[in-house]
Amino acid sequence: MKNFFKIFFASLLALVVFTVIGIFVLIGFIASATSAEKPVIGRNAVLVLNLADHFREQKQDNTIASLMGDAEADIPGLYDVVRMIYSARSDSSVKGIYVICGSDNNGFAASEELRRALLEFKRSNKFVIAYGEAISQKAYYVANAADRLYCHPQGGVEWDGFASGTLFMKGLLDKLEIKPQIFYAGKFKSATEPLREMQMTEANKLQTSVWLGDLYNEFLAAAAATRKTDTATLRALAVNGAIRTAHDALQHQLVDGLRYDDEVKSEIFRRLKLNEEAAINFVTLSDYAKAADFKKSEYSEDKVAIIYAEGDIVDGKGDENQVASNEFRNIVRKARFDKNVKAVVFRVNSPGGSALASDVIWRELALLRKEKPVVVSMGDVAASGGYYISCNADSVFAGAATITGSIGVFSIIPDFQSFFKNKLGITFDRVKTAPYADMGSSDRPLTETEKRFLQASVDSIYYTFKSRVSEGRKKDIAFIDSIAQGRVWAGRRAKDVGLVDRIGTLQDALDCAVRMAGLKEYQTREYPEKKGLLEQLVGNYKRAISKDLIRQEIGEKQFRMLKEVKNTEKMIGIPQARLPFLLGFN
Structure with a gap:
C-alpha cells in the first residue's frame, strides 16, 4: 500500500506539472501568434x-x-x-x-x-x-x-417581394391540453399570438403590412436610384412574377x-x-x-464611449451575446464615472426581453445622461425592451430599415395540469400556508384572483414603460399610448411619429455625440471590453463551439427556431417587453 501511494502521488505531481507547462506553452503560442507583425497588404x-x-x-x-x-x-x-x-x-x-x-x-x-x-x-x-x-x-x-x-x-x-410569416402553436397546445395563460398590454403586442391564436390577428396583420411595406419601399427606392428607373416598374416585376x-x-x-x-x-x-x-x-x-489603421488613432485624453447592446435583454449575469442587466449596469456606470469619457454612443440591436432588466439599464442611462451626452444608434432591431433602453437619450438615430417601437408588455404562466393528468397520468398535490403560496405553479390553472393580480402587474409595467418613453421623448403620455400598444414601426415611420430623432448610421450618431460634447480631438473606447485569454479558455468558448456545431447540423433557420423555443421557456413567469418570436422576412 505504501508503494501504491508513492506511485499515485508521484503520478499526480507529474500530471500537475505537465498541465502547468502545457498551459504556459499554449499561452506562449497564443501570445506569439497574436503579437505577430502587422501584415502587409501589398499593391493592387x-x-x-x-x-x-x-x-x-x-x-x-x-x-x-x-x-x-x-x-x-x-x-x-x-x-x-x-x-x-x-x-x-x-x-x-x-x-x-x-x-x-x-x-x-x-x-x-x-x-x-x-x-x-x-x-x-x-x-x-x-x-x-x-x-x-x-x-x-x-x-x-x-x-x-x-x-x-x-x-x-x-x-x-x-x-418576388417581401413576406413575413409566423409559426402558430395554439393547435398543438390544444391537442396536448396545455393552456398558456397569457397576460398582455397593447392590442398590437403580438409576441404571444403564436400561443393564443391560429393565425395573425387583424391588428398584427395591419402593423406587419405597414412595417414590411416600409422596408420594401426602401428596397425599391434604392434599386430604382441605381438602376435609373422608377419604383412602380420594379414593383410590377414582382407582382407579375417577371x-x-x-x-x-x-x-x-x-x-x-x-x-x-x-x-x-x-x-x-x-x-x-x-x-x-x-x-x-x-x-x-x-x-x-x-x-489597416482604420480606427481613429490620434491620442487624446478625451474619449467617446461606444457601448454595444446586442441580443436579448436578460436579468442578472446572462450569457454571451445577451444584454445582461448586471453587466450593462456596470458598463454604463463605469462610463459615467470615467472623467475622460465625455460622451456615450449607445448602439442598440435588441428585440427586448425582461422588463425588469430593461428598467435596470434605463436607470443607469438616465443617471449617465445627467452628466454627459448620450446618443442612441439603433441597429437592425431596437424594439420593446430594446426601445425601453433607448428612449431616454439626448438624440436617437435609427436606420430607415430599423425595426423599433413595440412598446408593450406580456407575461406567460403555462397550465400543464390537463396535459400531465390526461396525457401522462401524472397528478400533483401540495400543502401551503397561504392561498397564493403556489401562485404561478405550472401544474394547476390560475384562479380568477390570481389572473387579476398578474394582469394588474402587466398593466403597471406597461404604464411605467409608457412613462419612461413620455419622459425621454418629451411627449404627453396619452400620445405615447396612441403610438404604443405594442405596435412595431420601421425606422423612417418611427421618426415621423416621434420615436426617433434622425435617420442615420452609427457614424452619424458618433459625430452627433462629438458635437454635443464640444470635442475637437478624441478617441473612442468600445464596450463590452475584450475578454482576456484565460477568460476565453475557461469561459464562453466551449459554449460557442457547441452552438456552432448545432447550427451547422440543423441549419440556420432551424437553429433560430430552437433558440426561440428556449427563449420561450425562459420567459415563463417573467414580465417581458420583447418582439414576436420570429420577426423576419424574405
Missing part, C-alpha cells in the same frame, strides 16, 4: 466583402477559435467593416472592392449601413464589382450599389451582365491593368483589419 489590393458573413455589432473575442482555423471567429464587427471601407477610399494600396452577393446573412439595417459605405467608397473613383450566382433580395439591396453587378448565367435574381431566370434579370436591367466567375475575374484584371497570368491580390476584411 482588392477588398472582398462577402455578404454571407454575419457582421455582428462588435467583433467577438474568439482568439483561440481563430488560431484553430475557425474563419467565422475572425469576422470583424459591422462598424469595423464600415470604417474599413471608408478608410480604403484613401488607401493607395486598395484599388477596389469585390462584393460576393449570393446571400446576405445580415439584417436589413446592417445591410443599409454596408450599402451606404459602398456608395461613399465609389466617390473615390475606385471600382466596386459585385457578383453572385443566385442573388437574394437582401443581397441585391447591398450589391446594387456597385459599379457593375453580375449574375451567373444559370443562376438568378430573387425578385423575374424567373438570370436572363429575365438582364432583360429588365436588374443586372449589368451574365458572367461566369472567370469572366468576372478577367474584368478585375483589366481594371487593375494586370496580366491574367498573375494572381489577383484579394484581401479579406479580416486581414485588412489587421493591416
Whole structure:
C-alpha cells in the first residue's frame, strides 16, 4: 500500500506539472501568434466583402477559435467593416472592392449601413464589382450599389417581394391540453399570438403590412436610384412574377451582365491593368483589419464611449451575446464615472426581453445622461425592451430599415395540469400556508384572483414603460399610448411619429455625440471590453463551439427556431417587453 501511494502521488505531481507547462506553452503560442507583425497588404489590393458573413455589432473575442482555423471567429464587427471601407477610399494600396452577393446573412439595417459605405467608397473613383450566382433580395439591396453587378448565367435574381410569416402553436397546445395563460398590454403586442391564436390577428396583420411595406419601399427606392428607373416598374416585376431566370434579370436591367466567375475575374484584371497570368491580390476584411489603421488613432485624453447592446435583454449575469442587466449596469456606470469619457454612443440591436432588466439599464442611462451626452444608434432591431433602453437619450438615430417601437408588455404562466393528468397520468398535490403560496405553479390553472393580480402587474409595467418613453421623448403620455400598444414601426415611420430623432448610421450618431460634447480631438473606447485569454479558455468558448456545431447540423433557420423555443421557456413567469418570436422576412 505504501508503494501504491508513492506511485499515485508521484503520478499526480507529474500530471500537475505537465498541465502547468502545457498551459504556459499554449499561452506562449497564443501570445506569439497574436503579437505577430502587422501584415502587409501589398499593391493592387482588392477588398472582398462577402455578404454571407454575419457582421455582428462588435467583433467577438474568439482568439483561440481563430488560431484553430475557425474563419467565422475572425469576422470583424459591422462598424469595423464600415470604417474599413471608408478608410480604403484613401488607401493607395486598395484599388477596389469585390462584393460576393449570393446571400446576405445580415439584417436589413446592417445591410443599409454596408450599402451606404459602398456608395461613399465609389466617390473615390475606385471600382466596386459585385457578383453572385443566385442573388437574394437582401443581397441585391447591398450589391446594387456597385459599379457593375453580375449574375451567373444559370443562376438568378430573387425578385418576388417581401413576406413575413409566423409559426402558430395554439393547435398543438390544444391537442396536448396545455393552456398558456397569457397576460398582455397593447392590442398590437403580438409576441404571444403564436400561443393564443391560429393565425395573425387583424391588428398584427395591419402593423406587419405597414412595417414590411416600409422596408420594401426602401428596397425599391434604392434599386430604382441605381438602376435609373422608377419604383412602380420594379414593383410590377414582382407582382407579375417577371423575374424567373438570370436572363429575365438582364432583360429588365436588374443586372449589368451574365458572367461566369472567370469572366468576372478577367474584368478585375483589366481594371487593375494586370496580366491574367498573375494572381489577383484579394484581401479579406479580416486581414485588412489587421493591416489597416482604420480606427481613429490620434491620442487624446478625451474619449467617446461606444457601448454595444446586442441580443436579448436578460436579468442578472446572462450569457454571451445577451444584454445582461448586471453587466450593462456596470458598463454604463463605469462610463459615467470615467472623467475622460465625455460622451456615450449607445448602439442598440435588441428585440427586448425582461422588463425588469430593461428598467435596470434605463436607470443607469438616465443617471449617465445627467452628466454627459448620450446618443442612441439603433441597429437592425431596437424594439420593446430594446426601445425601453433607448428612449431616454439626448438624440436617437435609427436606420430607415430599423425595426423599433413595440412598446408593450406580456407575461406567460403555462397550465400543464390537463396535459400531465390526461396525457401522462401524472397528478400533483401540495400543502401551503397561504392561498397564493403556489401562485404561478405550472401544474394547476390560475384562479380568477390570481389572473387579476398578474394582469394588474402587466398593466403597471406597461404604464411605467409608457412613462419612461413620455419622459425621454418629451411627449404627453396619452400620445405615447396612441403610438404604443405594442405596435412595431420601421425606422423612417418611427421618426415621423416621434420615436426617433434622425435617420442615420452609427457614424452619424458618433459625430452627433462629438458635437454635443464640444470635442475637437478624441478617441473612442468600445464596450463590452475584450475578454482576456484565460477568460476565453475557461469561459464562453466551449459554449460557442457547441452552438456552432448545432447550427451547422440543423441549419440556420432551424437553429433560430430552437433558440426561440428556449427563449420561450425562459420567459415563463417573467414580465417581458420583447418582439414576436420570429420577426423576419424574405
